[in-house]
Amino acid sequence: MSVLPNRDRQAERREATRREIVDAAWEIARRDGLAAVTLREVAAMIGMRSPSLYSHFDSKNAIYDAMFGQAWTVFLAEAEASFDHLPEAPREALLSIASHFFDFSIADLARYQLMNQRSIPGFVPSEAAYAPSVEVMSLLQRTFHRLGITDSADLDLFLALGGGLLDRQFANDPGGDRWVRQLPRVIDMFADELDLPGPPLRSRR
Template structure:
């Protein structure tokens, strides 16, 4: 078979994978994340279930692929926000990036549930799927370390404890927002509007001692 034929087959396989993942997202949006079934995905695409197994051998494999895709999307969004920022102030960058994170989560509730809440019994992302999520955490750590280097935060802010607190505060707001007001716009969200407040709490908690900058 020619290279062109191989490329065409590879491209078609990837297109089918994307169609399967898109159908899975649509079904989970309508019926709930934990209710996904391979037979439902196959029906959505007009496929026979055995044909679907050629691409994903199990429901958990679909969850894993979606976790990775969601983590890549969020990681890329975080990088884009920082790359386009017109300020070097760490606190302002925090507000911009956390605001973009909140908007993204509200616009993509299925990915949010996969990435940030354990809604699927027995699901554990593979190391490959978790890798982009770890990259995003590493970049967050680097961002907070810049705050430390500029005297805006104590060193503990960029520690594992600091990362845990930061992500708990921001993801906690999103969790409350999606649980209580899933359909409102970001600007009208009763919980996400508290984002500046929780970020200020973080900075106050890790504020350098007086006289030390």
């Protein structure tokens, strides 16, 4: 007869509480901004006394760290699934990659800011929290190599173009698509610079 391994119920409860704390922090950040996250506000939201939070997170930055790692872990999983079904044509594949990142970013401003901007003075993600973002970059590099783009400077330019459009979108047309609609044009400009094959994306709009 097989014997099931003993469950560590205390560890399960502790992990569930940590998830509840992080979820509450995200709710505050999405409502009032990342800077509004405080231990007192998080504790009040989940019905816990502030000192009790220290048994799970020793500082506010530790909560940000968990949020950062969670956000990049979610994006990594989505990117892995998305990149498995990219179009064969390099220009279309690049547009698919950029569009996925745009959709993910626009869906949650607070998450985008924590992942991609230095929004919290003094906060530096831990090595463990940063690891999923490193995996994302490795995935991008492998994917770009498959598309025939091997210079790391070209990947840097691709990320800068996308990040610039996102910043303009958030700053000037939140909830709209003014800069999102520029993606095919920007991808064509990037592809032309690299002499990538394929008909222009703009002709298909």
